[in-house]
Amino acid sequence: MEGLFFYGIAWVSWVVTTFLMRKTKMRLVLSAFLLLLIISSTSYQEVAGVRVYVSGILLFIIGVSFIAASPKSKLLCSLYAVMIGMMYSMFHFIEIYDPVWLQVHRTILLGGILVMGSLFYSDHPFVSVGTLLMGTMQGEVILAITLREYGFHNYVGGFSHLDACFVAMVFLACIHAIFLFLRTSKKTTHTYVKGMK
Template sequence: MEGSLFYWVLWLFWVYITFFMDKQNRYRTKLAVVTLLVIILSNVHFVAAGFEFYASGLFLLILSYLILSKKKLGSLLYSFICSFILTISYVTFNLFVIYDPVWVIFQKEWMMGICFSILAILLQTTLKGRLLIFTSGTMHGEIFYAIYLNKFEFSYPVGTIAYLDVFALTVLLLVSWSILENAGIYYQNHLQFLAKGKQKSS
């Protein structure tokens, strides 16, 4: 069912952030509010400049702009390049689905989620950076894809629940990868600490 992945993942995130995340974390309230707003706005849509937009996607795009605007010029330029790479990848993927659907060997949402997760991981080193370039890049891709289809008089709503499914899946994959990365660092440091302790005791 379209949208089920999005709602399950976002509600799980919201429950974790609200009830299980460290209350001293300065991002806790902001993350909970943003997650809840994305869920609430997911069915809100409107028409502007001849295109149909869903509010959740635009909210995420504006939020990514606000966060990116706080970066220094060099970091901002690199983020823009990374976002542009994801935009081109997103549009290309969707065009391949139209013109040559045979190569879509399993569910489209999973293919997109895995591909964009790998790209974001290769382009950025932090979870925050990966989420920012993924969100801005894919939303730009949605807009450019809608403009391209409009030339052939096909309507394509931007930021639909289908896009949010891909968004939720990719966020889940990126968060899971970040946990694995940090777990590796934690165990490496923990083992080194134990090794030093044994050396001192001997």
């Protein structure tokens, strides 16, 4: 069922940000954004015979704002997003052509591929998420333009897109948490060994 990963991850994230985080402005913004994303996930507008979902546009805007606030080159980040969009659309083209090769759940496989692509381009968390969100929306537009004439994929930013984005963001969060743990444990070990001398 499409949307299951999105709703599960979004609701758990909303509960964590609303009830378990410290009371800061960031908590309020995250909680409000997650709730707005959940509410708008079924809203869409028809544009040239294609359903454009509001939640996809919201994720694209967040991706653009993350890239705009990043310390890296904006042109380079936009190029990375285009490459991730090509990866996203190629995965779907291959899936349509030969769906038998998918032995793992398609959303988990697509999320893993997108994470590898975004980590290949940048190790900064906000840049990775920004390029991921921007790129997947560009991939959705490529799919809609290409496959609309054949009766496939007449929507942009639907539940399959939200599933892939949220699974990829969970993978990114886990990987960045592991990197942070390794970085802090290395500093702690270095300080401990230095104090023993």
